[in-house]
Amino acid sequence: MNQPEDIVNKLSELGYRLTPQRIMILSAIENSNDHISAEEIYAQVMAKYPHVNISTVYRTLELLKRLDLVTETDLGGGRVRYHPAEKGHHHHLVCQECGIIIDLDESLLTSLKDALLREHKFIADLRHLAIFGRCVNCSK
Amino acid sequence: MNQPEDIVNKLSELGYRLTPQRIMILSAIENSNDHISAEEIYAQVMAKYPHVNISTVYRTLELLKRLDLVTETDLGGGRVRYHPAEKGHHHHLVCQECGIIIDLDESLLTSLKDALLREHKFIADLRHLAIFGRCVNCSK
DNA sequence: ATAGTTTCTGCAACCTTTTGCAATTACCAT
DNA sequence: ATGGTAATTGCAAAAGGTTGCAGAAACTAT
Ligand SMILES: [Mn+2]
Ligand SMILES: [Mn+2]
Ligand SMILES: [Zn+2]
Ligand SMILES: [Zn+2]
Numbered sequence: 089m090n091q092p093e094d095i096v097n098k099l100s101e102l103g104y105r106l107t108p109q110r111i112m113i114l115s116a117i118e119n120s121n122d123h124i125s126a127e128e129i130y131a132q133v134m135a136k137y138p139h140v141n142i143s144t145v146y147r148t149l150e151l152l153k154r155l156d157l158v159t160e161t162d163l164g165g166g167r168v169r170y171h172p173a174e175k176g177h178h179h180h181l182v183c184q185e186c187g188i189i190i191d192l193d194e195s196l197l198t199s200l201k202d203a204l205l206r207e208h209k210f211i212a213d214l215r216h217l218a219i220f221g222r223c224v225n226c227s228k
Numbered sequence: 229m230n231q232p233e234d235i236v237n238k239l240s241e242l243g244y245r246l247t248p249q250r251i252m253i254l255s256a257i258e259n260s261n262d263h264i265s266a267e268e269i270y271a272q273v274m275a276k277y278p279h280v281n282i283s284t285v286y287r288t289l290e291l292l293k294r295l296d297l298v299t300e301t302d303l304g305g306g307r308v309r310y311h312p313a314e315k316g317h318h319h320h321l322v323c324q325e326c327g328i329i330i331d332l333d334e335s336l337l338t339s340l341k342d343a344l345l346r347e348h349k350f351i352a353d354l355r356h357l358a359i360f361g362r363c364v365n366c367s368k
Numbered sequence: 369a370t371a372g373t374t375t376c377t378g379c380a381a382c383c384t385t386t387t388g389c390a391a392t393t394a395c396c397a398t
Numbered sequence: 399a400t401g402g403t404a405a406t407t408g409c410a411a412a413a414g415g416t417t418g419c420a421g422a423a424a425c426t427a428t
Contacts (some may be wrong), residue, residue: 099249103392105405126385141408162302166416181350189380190348200340204359208330210321212361213392219344245375247422266415286415306386307414351384 095157096214104151109133109140113148117158159216163189179217185210185226192219235297244291249273249280253288257298263309298335299356311356318355325366332359 095114100106116132117124124185126149130142149170159171163184179192197214204210235254256272257264266289270282289310292298297335299311304322319332337354344350 102406107394107406109407119259139408142252142384143386143409144407147406150386181348181352183350184353190350192344192348196340196343196347200336203336204321204332204361207336208321208332209364209367210323210330210359210361211367212321212363213324214359214361219268219350219354220351221344221354224349227351241377247376249377279378281377282414283416284377285399286375287417352405 089216098155098157108137109144112137112140113145114152117170118172123161123163123171124169125168125169129225139171145224161216161218163218164220173215177215179214179219181223182218182220183223183226184220185222188223188225190223238295238297242295244317248277249284250288252277252280253285254292257310258293258312263301263303263311265307265309267307269310301356301358303358313355317355319354319359321363322358322360323363324360325362327364328363330363339341 095118096106096111099110103111103188112133113129126142126145129149130140130145133140133145135209149158149160152170153160157173159181160168160171161171162168163180164184164187177194179194179197181190181192183189197217201212201214204212235258236246236251244250246319252273253269256269260268262341266282266285269289270280270285273280273285284301289298289300291312293300297313299313300308301320302308302319304324304327317334319334319337321330321332323329341352341354344352
């Protein structure tokens with residue numbers, strides 16, 4: 089259960105510089121209850137630090153992804169959304185017809201993950217997936 | 229086993245107009261041996277029909293996706309790739325470290341598809357998936 | 369063949385995300 | 399505290415993809 093502080097320390101231990109931009113971007117992600125977009129992070133940081141540029145937001149997200157601190161997921165709707173990596177390994181079913189998003193437990197993908205490791209020695213990143221298709225209502 | 233001609237007929241039966249653009253875009257997709265990008269389709273069509281615009285390529289792809297005639301898959305590398313829907317329901321493992329792409333048989337996802345249908349009555353579109361992670365070499 | 373209707377296209381503008389580059393800043397050593 | 403240096407940032411431009419709109423073209427009926 090990482091706190092924003094722990095992540096900040098981790099960045100610093102790994103040799104990354106602790107800029108005010110990074111710290112504010114991190115806390116925007118950590119304070120968000122669910123999936124947050126780059127634009128939303130940008131707006132939130134800009135409120136306190138108007139000088140920030142959106143390319144810094146994207147570059148920081150790139151870094152946090154590379155360090156496995158956030159997950160990136162396309163839930164449809166034209167912009168990608170981000171999630172602290174430690175906040176529950178769950179998944180989502182996304183209906184392409186009506187847009188409804190159904191939450192899915194991690195366990196439904198464990199056997200797939202195991203099979204990929206066993207049969208292909210491939211370590212699949214299945215921490216926060218979106219699976220597209222049609223929901224009950226839309227498939228009638 | 230659809231031929232380009234069958235797809236053309238299907239479009240026409242459904243009330244869509246058979247424009248030269250659509251026909252050329254379709255044959256570019258059908259003649260491609262593996263995954264083709266919008267840019268590649270555009271270049272191929274433009275060679276015979278220089279007047280075409282890339283937004284027509286994207287709009288045609290949108291239509292073909294909606295009719296389940298092509299699948300769209302992000303295999304990494306910055307641009308989405310397209311595939312005739314009937315050409316084998318297989319999948320790909322994509323290594324985020326070295327970029328290698330491993331082919332995967334359809335069967336590995338059937339139990340997931342069944343479980344989603346059983347437990348959530350959700351018809352998942354698992355026809356041509358890309359699963360990201362780390363390959364054997366890169367996970368040592 | 370012609371005209372009417374509606375779909376489809378090209379174009380331009382836009383949106384989200386990425387990138388090269390020069391200037392700035394965090395960090396380290398003094 | 400000060401200066402050196404490498405990482406990081408802002409900015410501007412670009413890349414990939416989408417959208418509104420007015421004109422062009424496919425289909426239908428005559
Ligand atoms: Mn989630
Ligand atoms: Mn494929
Ligand atoms: Zn639905
Ligand atoms: Zn690899």
